[in-house]
Amino acid sequence: MFPYGTRVFVKPVSAQVRVQRAEGLYGQFLPTGGQEVLWDSFLHKRLLEGAITAGPIEPDPVTPPGADPEVVSEPDQTEKEPS
Amino acid sequence: MAIPLNPDLPISYQVPGVYVYQSRAGAAPSATNRRVLFLGYKTSSGSALPGSPERVLSEDDLLQKAGKGSELHRMFRAFTAQGGAGADLYVLPLNAPSGTAQTRLLTILQSPSGAALGTGNTGAVAAGTLTVWICGQRFDLQVANGDTFAAIAANLAAQIQAGQDVLPCTATVVGATITLTARHASLSSADLPVIVKVANPSMGIAVSPGTVQAVGAASGAGFVKVGISTQTAQASVANLDTANVIAGALVAAINSANAFPISAAQTAPSDTATLFYQPERAFNFNSAAVSTGITTTLTLAWGADGAGLPSSSSPSLSQVLTNLEAQEAFKLIVTSFTGAGARITEAGYTQYGSLSDYSVLGTLASHVEQQANGLICKGQELVIADTRSLAVTGSIPTGTAPNLILSPRYFLGWSPANPQQAYELSSRIAALIMDRIDYPNFNYAGQALRTDSRVPFLLPHDAVRPSNPDVNAAMLSYFLSPLRTEEGTLQIVSGRTTAKPSASLDFRYSFWGVALADDYVRDDLRTSLPAVFRGRNIKNYSPPNTQFTFTPESIRTALASRMAFYDSLDIFDGSDDLIPGVGAITNGVLPSRMDAVLPKRFAIPAEQVSVVTTLES
Numbered sequence: 145m146f147p148y149g150t151r152v153f154v155k156p157v158s159a160q161v162r163v164q165r166a167e168g169l170y171g172q173f174l175p176t177g178g179q180e181v182l183w184d185s186f187l188h189k190r191l192l193e194g195a196i197t198a199g200p201i202e203p204d205p206v207t208p209p210g211a212d213p214e215v216v217s218e219p220d221q222t223e224k225e226p227s
Numbered sequence: 228m229a230i231p232l233n234p235d236l237p238i239s240y241q242v243p244g245v246y247v248y249q250s251r252a253g254a255a256p257s258a259t260n261r262r263v264l265f266l267g268y269k270t271s272s273g274s275a276l277p278g279s280p281e282r283v284l285s286e287d288d289l290l291q292k293a294g295k296g297s298e299l300h301r302m303f304r305a306f307t308a309q310g311g312a313g314a315d316l317y318v319l320p321l322n323a324p325s326g327t328a329q330t331r332l333l334t335i336l337q338s339p340s341g342a343a344l345g346t347g348n349t350g351a352v353a354a355g356t357l358t359v360w361i362c363g364q365r366f367d368l369q370v371a372n373g374d375t376f377a378a379i380a381a382n383l384a385a386q387i388q389a390g391q392d393v394l395p396c397t398a399t400v401v402g403a404t405i406t407l408t409a410r411h412a413s414l415s416s417a418d419l420p421v422i423v424k425v426a427n428p429s430m431g432i433a434v435s436p437g438t439v440q441a442v443g444a445a446s447g448a449g450f451v452k453v454g455i456s457t458q459t460a461q462a463s464v465a466n467l468d469t470a471n472v473i474a475g476a477l478v479a480a481i482n483s484a485n486a487f488p489i490s491a492a493q494t495a496p497s498d499t500a501t502l503f504y505q506p507e508r509a510f511n512f513n514s515a516a517v518s519t520g521i522t523t524t525l526t527l528a529w530g531a532d533g534a535g536l537p538s539s540s541s542p543s544l545s546q547v548l549t550n551l552e553a554q555e556a557f558k559l560i561v562t563s564f565t566g567a568g569a570r571i572t573e574a575g576y577t578q579y580g581s582l583s584d585y586s587v588l589g590t591l592a593s594h595v596e597q598q599a600n601g602l603i604c605k606g607q608e609l610v611i612a613d614t615r616s617l618a619v620t621g622s623i624p625t626g627t628a629p630n631l632i633l634s635p636r637y638f639l640g641w642s643p644a645n646p647q648q649a650y651e652l653s654s655r656i657a658a659l660i661m662d663r664i665d666y667p668n669f670n671y672a673g674q675a676l677r678t679d680s681r682v683p684f685l686l687p688h689d690a691v692r693p694s695n696p697d698v699n700a701a702m703l704s705y706f707l708s709p710l711r712t713e714e715g716t717l718q719i720v721s722g723r724t725t726a727k728p729s730a731s732l733d734f735r736y737s738f739w740g741v742a743l744a745d746d747y748v749r750d751d752l753r754t755s756l757p758a759v760f761r762g763r764n765i766k767n768y769s770p771p772n773t774q775f776t777f778t779p780e781s782i783r784t785a786l787a788s789r790m791a792f793y794d795s796l797d798i799f800d801g802s803d804d805l806i807p808g809v810g811a812i813t814n815g816v817l818p819s820r821m822d823a824v825l826p827k828r829f830a831i832p833a834e835q836v837s838v839v840t841t842l843e844s
Contacts, residue, residue, distance in 0.1 A: 156618070158573045160583075160626055162705075163618045167696045170703035186696050192485055193616035194452065194459025 145191070146183040146198070154181050154198045163187075163195050230810050230822045235601035238817050245756045247749045248601030251635075251732050259664055260606070260750060262315045263657055264557040265302040266564065266591075267650065268411040268537075269320035270294030276320075277540070278547040280554055283316045293320050295392045296410050298563045298650060301362075304393065305651040306561070308682035311658030317557065321547060323411040326535015329419050329581065331396070331436060331510070332528075333359065333383070333405040335376040336501070338425070338433035339492035342478050344501055346494070348431055350375035355427030357383065357434070361394055361407065362420055363647045363683040370430055376403035379432065395419065395648065409533060415563040417533030417581035418614070418648045420456075420511040422685075423504035433503050436489065436510055437529025440499040441473040441517075449518025451477055451525070453489075453502075454569065454580070456511050456644040457616035457691055460484040464521060470498035473523060486690040488644070502529065508688055509646040512615055514569035514580030525579060532581040537564055544587060548594045556605035558664065558746075559657045560595070563650040564588065565611050571619060583619075589627035595636050596629060604753060606746025608739075610660070612640035612652035613707075617697050621705030624725040632706055632727035635742035639725050641701055642710035642717065644691035647684060652676070652710065655684075656719070660739070667747040668740040668798055670832035671722030676710070686712050708739075721834055735831050744798050744829045751789060752825070759785045765821070767813050779821060782811035786825045800830040 146152050155178025156163045165172045165179075167186035174181070180201055181187065190196045233248040264280065273294035275281050283289045286303060293299035299318045306316070337345030350373055357368045357379065368383045384400035387407075391397055396407040396419060409416030423434045439453060445468040452461035462480035464473055474493060478500045481491040488508035491500045504510055517525050537544040544564070564587045569580035591609060598605040613620040620641045624631040631637045638660075640652050655676045663669040678684035693701070693711055701707040702723050709720040722739035726732050735741045759781050766776045787806045794802035811823040 158571045160571045161618050161622050162625060164700050164704045167700075170700065173704070185694075186700070189694070189697065190616075190618055192459065193457055193618065194454050194461070195616060195618035 145188060146200070148184050148188075150183045151180055151201050152183045152198050153178055153201050154187060154196050156196055157194060161195050163190050230812055230824050232822060233601045240602070241817065241819070245753050246601055247604060247752050249745055249749055251736055259667075259747070260556055260558040261313055261661060261664065262317060262555065262557045263306070263311070263661060264317045264319055264560045265299050265306075265654070266319045266560055266562040267298030267302060267321070268323045268413060268415070268563070269299055269318075270297045270410050273297060273299075273320060275318065277322045278319070278542040278550055280317045280319045280551065283318050289318065293318055294410075296394050296396070298395065298411065298415065301393070301395055301648065302561055302563070302650055302654040304682045305647075305654035306658040308678045308684065309655040309658035309676060311661040314658070314661040319547060319551065321537050321540045321542075321544065323413050324535035324537060324539040326412040326414065326539075327531050327533060328409040328412040329416040329533035330409070330530035331407040331419055331421050332530050333380070333407070333421070333423065334435040334437070335379045335383075335403045336433050336435050336503075337376075338428070338431050339490070339501075339503060342482055342492050344492045344494045345431070345433075351379065352431040353427060353429040355425065355430040357430075357432065358424045358426065359383065359387070359434075360422040360646060360683075360685060361387065361396065362651070363685045364390065364394055365683060366390065370432070376432070379403070380405050406530070413535040413537070414533050414566065414568055414581060414584060415650075417512065417568050418563075418650070419533075420509045420614075420646045420648065421504070422507055422509055422646055424506045436502050436504060436513070437527065438499050438501050439474070439477060439515060440526040440528070441470040441477070442498070442524045442526055443522050444469045445473065446522040447518075447520060449521040449523075451517045451523070452515065453477065453481060454512070454514040454516075455488045456509050456614075458484065458487055460487055464518065464523065468523075470523065471496040474498045474500050508690070509644050511644070512567075512569040512580070514578065516570070516573065516576040516578045519575055519577050524577060527579050532569065532579070534581060536566075536584060536587050538587055538590065544590060548590070551594070552598065556598070556607050558607065559660060560591075560607055560609050561650065561653050561657045562591065562609065562611060563648075564591065565613060565623065565649065567613055567615060567649060571622065585623060585626040586628075588623065588631075589629065592627055592629055592631055592634070592637065596634060599636060604749060606749055608636050608638060608742060608746075610638045610640075610653045610657045612642065612649040612656065614642055614645040614647075614649050614652070616643055617641070617693070617701060617705065620707060621701070624706050624727075631725035633732070635724035635726035635732070635736035635745075637725040638722070638739055639707050640710050640719070641707040642687060643693060645687045645710075645717075656708075659719075660743070664743070666797070667743040668830050668832075669743075670834070671719050671739055672832060672834045673713075673718055673720075674722075675716035675718045677716065684717075686715075686717055706737075722832070735829060738832050740832055741829050745827070747798065748793060748827060752786075755789060756782070756785060760821070765813055765818070779811040779813055782821050782823050783809050786811065786823060790825065797830050800828050
């Protein structure tokens with residue numbers, strides 16, 4: 145799995161399951177669409193329980209010199225399943 | 228001074244009485260209510276009238292009313308094994324709905340070699356003991372060298388059948404497979420934990436809860452997963468993977484998952500994964516899923532999934548709750564109707580397993596809240612428990628309508644992968660509370676659940692013991708009462724209500740003791756205050772000259788007196804400085820009503836001590 149401290153994209157498996165965002169962040173929950181978080185042992189346990197999916201964050205695309213930044217696509221933020 | 232008005236008591240309501248609204252903003256000397264209600268299913272052999280509360284005087288009495296092995300029977304046994312001797316026990320029996328009873332399989336097989344199914348043997352190759360725990364009840368079978376798999380199953384089934392009067396299921400056997408069938412065809416039957424242990428590996432036998440078969444090649448990428456108790460194993464599926472490949476990947480995923488409660492094996496290549504109980508690990512709440520849209524499906528041969536809600540019982544739960552409205556308050560209500568299932572709907576997957584449904588818990592919460600208002604004044608708490616994973620159990624308080632986080636009237640115990648049924652835990656918690664109810668503010672942190680010699684009570688496996696961060700999250704994010712093994716007993720880490728602190732719900736209502744003390748004060752006021760005004764008229768402009776009248780000051784004095792009394796019992800934390808805040812006046816619109824205010828400040832549980840040690844020269 146990911147080393148603790150790695151930025152990963154995490155998403156709860158169901159809108160009905162609220163998952164605390166990280167260890168110690170009480171009362172803060174992952175949005176149903178998921179979000180980038182720092183991977184920690186708390187989230188690792190939630191993954192083993194099947195409460196979340198987690199995937200690596202794709203690097204930002206590099207804008208070629210002279211390219212129109214307007215047409216550069218946004219980084220893909222959709223959730224990735226664990227590899 | 229400004230006197231707050233009881234918002235539940237309209238001027239148009241004029242039935243004589245005292246009506247107390249419990250303000251939770253900011254901030255028992257009479258006979259304590261000791262009535263405990265068990266709300267659950269009875270079996271068809273129970274003679275009680277469904278939907279009608281009845282007092283229970285003994286286990287024999289309960290057996291006659293609710294039937295052997297019924298939920299109500301097992302609640303009673305767990306409660307009395309814990310204690311609760313002074314409680315008045317009542318049952319509210321329901322007929323099971325026309326749903327599906329959960330079943331569990333125990334198939335005796337040759338033990339696998341790693342991920343490969345064992346072949347060649349037809350029975351045990353050495354003597355030893357096979358032990359099965361069903362909801363904590365232990366069955367030991369002596370296996371002789373040469374006993375066939377079918378003979379072992381038959382002997383084990385005979386043992387279970389001989390002891391199944393206290394089980395929530397019955398056992399049948401065909402060939403080498405025992406089927407445990409829950410007594411109630413309902414969703415609540417999905418909570419049926421089973422543990423298996425083969426004492427001597429050289430016996431060459433293993434026990435399987437069933438198989439998972441992949442059907443059809445994948446037409447896209449996705450995932451397949453299996454969930455048992457609180458854990459999930461997941462395998463990736465690639466486009467064009469055959470069913471054999473998918474089943475092989477699932478076997479590998481199960482066997483490589485961290486401390487997973489089952490193992491898997493197959494005779495590769497095969498589209499089927501055979502599952503095996505892992506020693507001393509609870510098998511419960513089994514589910515599976517496969518990504519939708521990839522053509523592949525799963526065929527599960529691991530028993531039926533519990534389904535059916537009391538809302539479709541006859542009479543229905545809502546009718547039964549109407550009957551309950553006419554009853555006096557029950558201090559605690561214990562129920563199996565939590566709606567816990569093996570799975571929660573997950574988008575993008577075809578799912579298998581009992582489906583959670585919290586609608587019934589919402590119905591119960593509506594009843595409790597409506598009955599607890601400032602008009603009806605029933606101080607009732609619902610005691611429930613759950614043994615699933617943190618986030619799944621944590622979905623309960625916000626998954627009901629109304630949300631349980633809006634009130635301190637719900638005590639939700641959480642013990643992940645506990646080998647006992649959740650309603651046994653809630654029954655024990657209720658008994659523990661009733662043993663301490665004379666001091667309603669009791670601090671429940673560190674209190675242990677226990678048992679007696681009659682009723683088994685297993686501890687969860689060390690592999691599923693919640694960590695401190697999980698326990699803290701359970702309390703602060705999910706508003707659960709975590710239970711954890713400490714010093715060889717299952718202890719209540721902290722008695723927390725499901726109340727989420729907010730501007731309208733003070734933090735102190737997070738504690739069971741404060742919720743119970745608040746009700747105690749109300750109950751006491753309702754029994755003590757009538758003595759002040761019964762048979763008397765109000766005089767607002769001159770002092771009373773006979774015993775037939777009183778003034779608003781008499782109410783104020785009576786309230787101050789009760790506050791001092793609560794302080795003397797350590798229910799209140801100081802009354803002297805609060806008493807000046809007591810007020811009582813005659814209602815300006817309805818002159819036969821007195822409006823009064825009583826400030827309250829409860830002694831609250833101490834749970835932490837922070838010490839800094841300093842090094843001196």
